[in-house]
Amino acid sequence: MTASPLESPPLLETENLVRVFGTGENRVAALQGLTFEIHQGESVAIIGKSGSGKSTLMHLLALLDQPTSGVVAMRGQVVSDLKPKQIAKVRNTTFGFVFQQFFLNAHETVLENATLPLKIAKVPKAERHRQGTEILEMLEMGDKLKAKAINLSGGQQQRVSIARALINSPEILFADEPTGNLDSETSAVVEDILFGLNEQGQTLIVVTHDEDLAAKCARQIRIQDGQIIEDSVVNA
Amino acid sequence: MKLRDIFTTALANTMRTKLRTFLTVIAVVIGAFTLTMTSGIGAGINKYIDAQVDAMGDTNQVSVMPAQTMDANVGLTAGEPQEYDPDAQGTVSDFGIPSMDEEDIEEIEQIENIEFVDPVIFVDIEYLETPDGTRYTVPSAGFASEQSMVEYAAGGPGSNAEDAYELVIPTSWLSAFDIDDVANADDVIDQEVIITAQDLEGNAETIEATVVGVAEETITGAGTSPIPSFGLTQQIAEINNTAGGTTIPFTYIQAMATVHDLATNEAQIKADLEEIDMVGQTVEDQMGFIGGIIDAITWVFNGFALIALLAASFGIVNTLLISVQERTRQIGLYKALGMTSGKVFTLFSTEAIVIGLLGSVIGIGLGSVVGVVGNALLINGPLDSVPGLTLYAIEPLALLVIALVIIGIAFLAGTLPARRAATKDPIEALRYD
Structure with missing residues (x-):
């Protein structure tokens, strides 16, 4: 750990986080009061089976959803009750997202896909291209800048997706089943990239049901039926 | 997203489904063409009348x-019989x-x-x-x-x-x-x-x-x-x-x-x-009356053109609704990556405006060419016995107004699909299936 909880507020924390879907007979409590902290530079796996509530938790942490009760705070500031516009800005500037299915725009170029968050943030085109080129070169995609996303292999697509997640130098990188759609060889490469970034200080939150991937994270938060059943730090 | 980026993104999106955009634009073109023709003919004939009035200005x-x-x-009105009154x-x-x-x-x-x-x-x-x-x-x-x-x-x-x-x-x-x-x-x-x-x-x-x-x-x-x-x-x-x-x-x-x-x-x-x-x-009063009749006829035809545009606007609604449906995931991604609902709305209404812009540019261009060429053919051909006749005149201001009206209609048509896009939940949009 790079920072002590006693000296500065944690990067991300939750308090008694509850998320209920539906009402009456259809009422489902997806999360039943979770409280934990994530500190700068950690690599955390949120692990659980399908329906355990791990995706709901990630949506709440990533401010894509609002808790029924409880709060999400960043550096001691409550962010879960901000206005939609401010939340959008937090997502745009402080989070990076890597999705299982990449979600690239098939008809746009690699460079255009990777620089989408900058485009949303109103960064001028020349600057977007400069930063995009730099990150894509770092991820060994420098020779595919002008290629259409539709023409890439799965591994290449996920690299573009990682480039897009990193382009705004996020404080937290969320990866939702990042290797779920890749063969084992490509998975290894993507894992190397993600954990390599974590070694350089990038806070990483991986949501997965894959025990092998979870084991590569320094900390595992295991979710079952909307509750944390295990929060362990494995010495990597 | 900057306005420029919104416009280029909207343009790229509309151009991606060329055939669909083309068919939607055609409907707008018909309306724009008709408006350009009728207002041009009205302007031309009024110009001719004005010239005639000016010719006898003294x-x-x-x-x-x-x-x-x-x-x-x-x-000629029927009514109660009235008693005769010699005075x-x-x-x-x-x-x-x-x-x-x-x-x-x-x-x-x-x-x-x-x-x-x-x-x-x-x-x-x-x-x-x-x-x-x-x-x-x-x-x-x-x-x-x-x-x-x-x-x-x-x-x-x-x-x-x-x-x-x-x-x-x-x-x-x-x-x-x-x-x-x-x-x-x-x-x-x-x-x-x-x-x-x-x-x-x-x-x-x-x-x-x-x-x-x-x-x-x-x-x-x-x-x-x-x-x-x-x-x-x-x-x-x-x-x-x-x-x-x-x-x-x-x-x-x-x-x-x-x-x-x-x-x-x-x-x-x-x-x-x-x-x-x-x-x-x-004479000017009387000529003004003729001008008024021509204006009235022009407006009737403009009314038909506006009905055509109304039909076209439903085409725009339909096209964009399909587009919103198809691009649910893209919208979800945009929102997840920090685009506000307002900007998503702007993006999709801009696509409607792009369709309106394309339709009005093509329609007005076509209408102007047909008007000018038709005018030249008629006044130098079958109607050359009428001195000083003009049947069509280009009025830049009127054309600008037509373009603005069409773009306005397109924008209004786009608000429904744009609203639907803006209110999409990013979690729903990004769900794997």
Whole structure:
């Protein structure tokens, strides 16, 4: 750990986080009061089976959803009750997202896909291209800048997706089943990239049901039926 | 996202589904084309009328009618039978339209700044005999007052003297005087013709008249048949209305008053006429009326064009709704990566605007080309006998307004799908399936 909880507020924390879907007979409590902290530079796996509530938790942490009760705070500031516009800005500037299915725009170029968050943030085109080129070169995609996303292999697509997640130098990188759609060889490469970034200080939150991937994270938060059943730090 | 980026993204998105965009745009093009055509034709014809009015800009004539003529319920309206009252006003009438008699004409003559009053009299000429002895029928002679409304290829208007029997002929009548070319129209001036009219008993009487002018045809219809001068008209009318030495008193539906310096005295003349229950209309007033009719017709056609655009707007709604459905994931991603709902709305309404812009540019361009080319073909082809005619005019301001209206309609059509896109939940949109 790079920072002590006693000296500065944690990067991300939750308090008694509850998320209920539906009402009456259809009422489902997806999360039943979770409280934990994530500190700068950690690599955390949120692990659980399908329906355990791990995706709901990630949506709440990533401010894509609002808790029924409880709060999400960043550096001691409550962010879960901000206005939609401010939340959008937090997502745009402080989070990076890597999705299982990449979600690239098939008809746009690699460079255009990777620089989408900058485009949303109103960064001028020349600057977007400069930063995009730099990150894509770092991820060994420098020779595919002008290629259409539709023409890439799965591994290449996920690299573009990682480039897009990193382009705004996020404080937290969320990866939702990042290797779920890749063969084992490509998975290894993507894992190397993600954990390599974590070694350089990038806070990483991986949501997965894959025990092998979870084991590569320094900390595992295991979710079952909307509750944390295990929060362990494995010495990597 | 910057506005520029929003526009380029919207453009790229609309261009991605080319066929669909094309089909949607066609509907908009039809509306834009129709609007461009109708407003261009309206503008062209009004321009022509204005030119005609300008051509007779020096006319100092005011057309005078009894005020009741302007009331809608005069004359042919059915109603309760009314008891006869010998003192009631407006006892004279023609075809149910109130008319004026000599007394009224004298009253008008009394008005300050009125120099001359020429009652409009319908005269019936039996035939006109040219110097070589050929007799021509004159189905409808012009009114003396028309003499000052037409443009002359040769000569000029006849005098207003009661004893001057003069005649203006149209260019189309030159052939009757063996003149084949308008350039030689001068040759007809001062030629003597014989005009024959019948009295009420059918007896023919003749009058000798002198040709003093050759008139060009105009849009008003003035100058399309021979126009007798004031004195000649009076003379023919007297023959027409006489039987056995008795002449029926004349009544007039309308009179043309010549005014001293009409531009300055128009208001005073109209006010004074109102006082004696008359209405005065200048040529510009009457032409304005024609312009008004043309404007009204233009608006009717514009109405049809707007209906076409209404249909097109549903096409836009449909296209964009499909687009929103197909791009649910893209919208979810945009929102997850920090795009606000407002910007998503803007993005999709911009796509609607792009469709409107494409439709209006193509439609207006097409309409302008067809209008200009069609105008050139018609006025140099089948309609080349009408001097100075324009059927189509490009008015940049009107075209701009059309473009703005269409883009506005497209934007409105886009708000429904754009709202649907803006309210999409990113979690739902990004769910794996």
